[in-house]
Amino acid sequence: MGVAGDFFDVTYSGGVADIKRKGQQPFTVDQQFQINIMATDVRGESPQVSQATVEIKAGTRKPQFNKQQFDYQFQEDNVVNQR
Numbered sequence: 086m087g088v089a090g091d092f093f094d095v096t097y098s099g100g101v102a103d104i105k106r107k108g109q110q111p112f113t114v115d116q117q118f119q120i121n122i123m124a125t126d127v128r129g130e131s132p133q134v135s136q137a138t139v140e141i142k143a144g145t146r147k148p149q150f151n152k153q154q155f156d157y158q159f160q161e162d163n164v165v166n167q168r
Contacts, residue, residue, distance in 0.1 A: 089118040093141070100124075104139065112143040 094107045102122045118141040126133045 089120045095120060114144050116143045
């Protein structure tokens with residue numbers, strides 16, 4: 086696994102996480118990255134946190150994704166601190 090922060094930037098706006106390639110560092114063969122996205126709801130008696138993981142497979146070519154956009158939905162009635 087590579088260090089995702091060395092190759093990708095994640096920005097958040099209006100509940101949307103945008104992952105973009107940064108820099109020109111070459112990838113190695115079969116390099117993989119995991120980016121954890123956390124949603125936190127601080128309203129209510131205790132904060133609730135849910136998490137999703139985006140896996141990126143790269144190599145000697147540019148990273149490729151199965152879809153242009155991935156949607157994750159976190160339910161309001163999740164168990165506290167569900168992952």
